[in-house]
Amino acid sequence: MSAVGLAVFFAEMAELLAGRRTAAQCEAVLGPSPSGTSRFGVYATLVDRQQRAALDSLYRAALVAATAWDRSKAEELRAGYLRTAPPAHWSPTVVAAPFADYLEAHGAPTDVVELADFSRTRHDVLRAPLGDGISGLAVRHYTHAVRDFTIAVERGERATGRPDATPSTWLFGRHRETASLVLVVPSLAVLVALQIIEDRGWSPELPAVERTEVASAVTFLFDHGLLSNVAVDTVRVHL
Amino acid sequence: MIEGVGIGLRKELFEPLHATTRRVDWLEIVSENYIGATGRAAVMLERFSRRWPIVPHGVALSIGSDPPPGYLDGLARLVDLVAPPYVSDHVCYSSIGASNYLDLLPLPRHAEAVARVVHNARAATAAVGVPLILENITTYADMPGSTMDEAAFLTAIAEQAKVGLLLDVNNLYINAINQHRAPLDLLEAFPLQHVKQLHLAGHTWDGDLLLDTHAAAVAPPVWDLYIEVLRRCGPVPTLIEWDQHIPSLDAVLDEADRARELMARHT
Numbered sequence: 001m002s003a004v005g006l007a008v009f010f011a012e013m014a015e016l017l018a019g020r021r022t023a024a025q026c027e028a029v030l031g032p033s034p035s036g037t038s039r040f041g042v043y044a045t046l047v048d049r050q051q052r053a054a055l056d057s058l059y060r061a062a063l064v065a066a067t068a069w070d071r072s073k074a075e076e077l078r079a080g081y082l083r084t085a086p087p088a089h090w091s092p093t094v095v096a097a098p099f100a101d102y103l104e105a106h107g108a109p110t111d112v113v114e115l116a117d118f119s120r121t122r123h124d125v126l127r128a129p130l131g132d133g134i135s136g137l138a139v140r141h142y143t144h145a146v147r148d149f150t151i152a153v154e155r156g157e158r159a160t161g162r163p164d165a166t167p168s169t170w171l172f173g174r175h176r177e178t179a180s181l182v183l184v185v186p187s188l189a190v191l192v193a194l195q196i197i198e199d200r201g202w203s204p205e206l207p208a209v210e211r212t213e214v215a216s217a218v219t220f221l222f223d224h225g226l227l228s229n230v231a232v233d234t235v236r237v238h239l
Numbered sequence: 240m241i242e243g244v245g246i247g248l249r250k251e252l253f254e255p256l257h258a259t260t261r262r263v264d265w266l267e268i269v270s271e272n273y274i275g276a277t278g279r280a281a282v283m284l285e286r287f288s289r290r291w292p293i294v295p296h297g298v299a300l301s302i303g304s305d306p307p308p309g310y311l312d313g314l315a316r317l318v319d320l321v322a323p324p325y326v327s328d329h330v331c332y333s334s335i336g337a338s339n340y341l342d343l344l345p346l347p348r349h350a351e352a353v354a355r356v357v358h359n360a361r362a363a364t365a366a367v368g369v370p371l372i373l374e375n376i377t378t379y380a381d382m383p384g385s386t387m388d389e390a391a392f393l394t395a396i397a398e399q400a401k402v403g404l405l406l407d408v409n410n411l412y413i414n415a416i417n418q419h420r421a422p423l424d425l426l427e428a429f430p431l432q433h434v435k436q437l438h439l440a441g442h443t444w445d446g447d448l449l450l451d452t453h454a455a456a457v458a459p460p461v462w463d464l465y466i467e468v469l470r471r472c473g474p475v476p477t478l479i480e481w482d483q484h485i486p487s488l489d490a491v492l493d494e495a496d497r498a499r500e501l502m503a504r505h506t
Contacts, residue, residue: 004384006351010304013344014335027383035380042379042448043344050341087339090271090299090307095341127278136278179282 004030017047018086051082055096058123061150062103062115065162069109077106093127111144111163118146118170125172126181132230134194138172139186147183175225182224189217196235197227211239241265241292241324241436241476244495244502248293249481253283255488262499263291263492267478270297270326274313284321293321294436296328296478299339302359302373303332303346307339311366318367325370327405327436328363330356330396347382348392353399360400372435373397374405377413377451389414390428403435406475408468412461413442413449422464426471434472439465439498440480454483457494465498469505477502 012029015021023041027033033040055078056063066074081102087095100116121138128136147170149163171186171194186194192209196202218235221227243264248256250272256263266287273284273295287293295317300306318326331343346352356373364371375393387395397404406429415422439462441455457465457479468475479494 004347006304006347006355009347009382009384010332010335014338017335017340017344018338030383033380033383034385039380040383043342046379047340047342047344054341087341088337090310090334090339091274092271093275125278127276127280129277174279179279181279 013043016041016044019044019048019083048082051087052078054087054092055082055099058096059099059116059119061146061153062099062112062119064153064158064160065115065149066103066108066112068160068162069112073107077103077108080106093123111146111165114142114144114146115150115163118142118150121172122181122183125174128174130174130176130228132228133234134197134231136174137194137226139169139191139194140172141167141169143167171226173224173226176228177225182226184224187213187217189213190221193217193221193235196238197231200234201238215239241294242474243476244498245291245294245476245478246491246495247296247478247480247482248283248287249485250280250283251485252488252491253279257286259488259492261489261492263495264499265292265294265476265478267294267296267480268321270295270314270317270328271299273320274310274317288321292323294323295321295326297326298329298343299333300328300359300363301333302328302330302356302363303352304335304355306359306363307334311363314363315367318369323369325372325403325435326367327372327374329374329376330393331376343376345376345378345380345382347384348387348389349384350386350395353392353395356396357400360396360402364402370403372403372405374407374438375410375414375429376407377410377417379417379448388428390425390430394430394433397430397433402433404430404433405436405438406431406434406468406472407438407440407451408465409438409440409442409457409461409480410451412458412464413451416449422460423467426464426467431468431471434468434475437465437468437472437475437477438480439477439494440482452483453480456490457497462497462501466501466505469502474502474506 012026016026023037100113100120103116104113121140125138130136144163145166146163152158171184173182175182189209192206193214218232222232245265245267248266248268273280329343333340360371411425412422415425439457440453441457443450443452443454477498481491
């Protein structure tokens with residue numbers, strides 16, 4: 001049996017990997033690493049790097065804009081988030097889910113928060129279960145041109161700057177056959193059609209839209225792979 | 240039954256893989272990306288599983304500490320979906336309690352760690368219903384308290400848990416270089432009699448450390464080492480891993496073709 005058991009080992013490593021204790025302090029409890037203190041301590045750096053990479057991968061555009069806004073504050077936000085909400089689950093679906101909320105609560109500008117929300121919404125829509133209603137669809141209104149900026153960053157066409165202050169509304173969904181992301185600007189009739197599906201009927205609060213426009217909107221949504229036959233029928237019985 | 244050379248299924252390859260007519264023998268998926276998947280990943284998995292054998296390869300079993308809550312149930316459901324001949328993960332830990340490190344971290348190599356891994360390997364095998372094979376990781380520093388070398392550690396785990404090993408040739412090479420040892424010496428010591436599958440991948444220098452990044456083509460000395468493995472082990476199923484800076488599918492398949500050619504020539 002070794003001098004130090006696994007329970008003590010993991011307790012010390014948890015401190016090292018969270019950056020709360022140095023490699024030398026851990027070695028004082030665990031004994032020396034045969035590879036030397038400096039090399040032993042590299043694991044704190046590697047884990048920090050992995051967690052940052054996961055955040056950067058999920059929110060690349062938001063972090064580019066945050067850096068353009070204020071480099072040191074962007075770094076504070078990134079480090080602060082990982083310190084207060086380190087990954088606590090093995091699933092990539094839930095890692096860093098509340099980052100946009102954190103940014104908003106900690107004073108990030110609106111465009112940065114919106115970029116994070118755009119990335120998260122897209123991520124979630126691609127993973128959401130599809131029912132016969134409007135589950136798996138999301139509508140978001142932004143005050144900035146977040147889609148164009150995000151695409152430019154992800155294609156490597158932009159590595160700095162911030163999105164234009166151009167308002168935009170997006171309907172996010174996943175094509176029911178190809179499973180690819182569908183992102184469209186929803187007309188008022190499209191929004192009304194979605195509301196009819198959700199409410200299973202017309203509501204007096206709905207904006208005044210011609211029924212023929214709603215019928216066209218339903219066809220548009222179906223053609224883009226966003227509605228099931230059941231959902232289409234749900235709307236059409238009310239038209 | 241898995242034979243030949245496979246590639247890692249990554250979301251960047253979904254569309255080109257669907258369209259390709261080139262040879263792909265099998266696919267490996269990162270288990271965590273597909274456990275409980277209900278979206279695009281699930282659709283793609285169903286589509287590809289009709290065309291190729293699929294092996295789930297995990298990074299979060301954390302067999303050296305304890306599997307995270309719900310993980311084995313999720314893995315068992317994934318096994319039901321794709322019916323693999325086995326699943327694989329790593330001899331490491333990746334979480335402690337509720338903290339997940341998104342990394343493969345080395346254990347101290349001693350009898351208690353062997354016992355922990357053996358216990359968890361048996362539990363995992365019973366939970367998922369197919370054999371488990373375990374991969375050697377890159378080790379940038381030996382942990383305090385270690386009393387065994389890697390070969391003795393892996394041998395003890397394989398024999399006591401009755402699991403096969405996944406030999407990552409790139410990891411073995413990286414460990415040799417970072418420890419200033421000859422790669423062939425580490426290969427000779429490795430418990431090759433337990434090897435059921437191989438990994439090939441690219442690496443990257445970072446200061447004085449060679450890192451396992453899967454961000455490049457397989458390096459020439461790793462190909463050389465692969466030939467030595469083939470000579471000793473025969474035509475063991477091999478996988479090309481490429482996880483960062485992923486190139487075109489054709490570039491990945493070129494690597495697979497090369498591995499297949501070496502397998503034919505050296506076994």
